[in-house]
Amino acid sequence: MAETLQALATHGHREFYEGEIGRRLAADVQAKGGSLSAEDLSAYRATITEIARTPYRGGGFYLPGDLTAGPTFADVLSRLGAGEMTGAHQPDGQSFGAYADAFAGAYRDRLAGMGDNEAPHSPACTTHFSVVDRDGNMVAMTQTLLSVFGSRVVSPSTGLLLNNGIMWFDPEPGRPNSLAPGKRCLMNVCPVIGETADARFAIGASGGRKIMPAVAQLSSFLIDFGMDLDAAFHHPRIDASGGPAVIADEALSPAILAALAETRRVVTAPRTVYPNSFACPAGVMRRGVENFGASEIMSPWGDAVAEPSGAGDPS
Structure with a gap:
């Protein structure tokens, strides 16, 4: 290699x-x-495509398009923007209910019209990194082998580990995501760059279908509730990515869990190293001339690194 x-x-x-x-x-x-x-x-x-800005409340997002989770993220924004996010400085039960409904509706449309043959919680081998430099330039990049160790095949002449991305296709013909020559497949990556009233941020995650709900919630925490990056990454989340139940972090308050359970099946899970009930995000933010970075607090594979410049400014 x-x-x-x-x-x-x-x-x-x-x-x-x-x-x-x-x-x-x-x-x-x-x-x-x-x-x-x-x-x-x-x-x-x-292919290199132009990225349009998707407005959201007082900010906006630059989202990947085509067959990524970007269009589904935009669908979620549209659903959330139609209502009011309640809670003083953090989401309450009504807001988490809005998240759950938006994710469920967006995934119904995604799986019916775009297709996705991946199991909701299959083990994944995806890497995301977000970078900001001393001038405020940002990158949000996601790459993946799909399943753990991809196809589990190494090319001996090159040292490259091969992915099993063909699994993203629907094996039955005549469907939106059916396998065919020269056809691109639907995938779950969702790297985004967002803007608040006074800051910019880049966020993405690993975790298959769980990626988009994590990135959307973190983005909402930053824009709707004015959290800083540290508070957003530490705040409990839910996952509603097409499975039969809402998976809720057991650290959420009893009142929020009760509100979610009024009209939905809810299963609580710890936010722990393994098994991974939630996505593993990484993000950076720039406010003024100061940069910030954060990664999933419970992941031993996630890191946030700063390199001081010669002038003493974070880079």
Whole structure:
């Protein structure tokens, strides 16, 4: 893998698709009985799309489009924006009910019209990182192998661990997300950059379908309730990502849990290292000239790192 990374650094990303790396990768896959060819790799082209700003109350969001969870996130914003988020400095039972209803409705539309063949709580192997530099430039990036260790196949000639992203497709033909040649699949990644009245932030997460509800709640905490990044990441959340019940952090107050349970099936779960009942987010924020970073408080795989600049400003 070290040699592969060095070759990519020297020759550029097309080396992966058209160079010796691509040829070795295709040969390894075919040696294991797969059908990937060097021609398949050389024909691949990534697309760069314009990102429109989606307004929300006093702020707004820049969301990924197409087959990510960005359109579903926008659907949730529309549903939340139609009502009032109640609670002084943090969401109350009514607000968490609004979250649950918005997630449930948005996922019904997503799975009916866009398709998704992934089980709601299958183990995932996704990485998200958010970065802000000393000038306030931000990146929110998510990459994934899909399941834990992807396909569990390593290309011996390149050292690359292969994903099993074909699992994202619906195996039955004639559906919105059905497998077909040259077709892109629906996926759950949801990196966002958002704006409040006085700050900007970049947030994303790992966790399959649980990603979008986590990112949406954190974004709402920041905009609707004026939390700082630390308070938002420490606040309990729920998950309602298409399963039969709302999964609620057992640290939520009895009053909030009771309000959620009035019209919904609710299952409480601890926010712990494993099993992961909630997504694992990471985010950065910039207010004025000061930068902040946070990661999931219970994850041993999550880190927040600051590098001081020569002038003493956070970078």
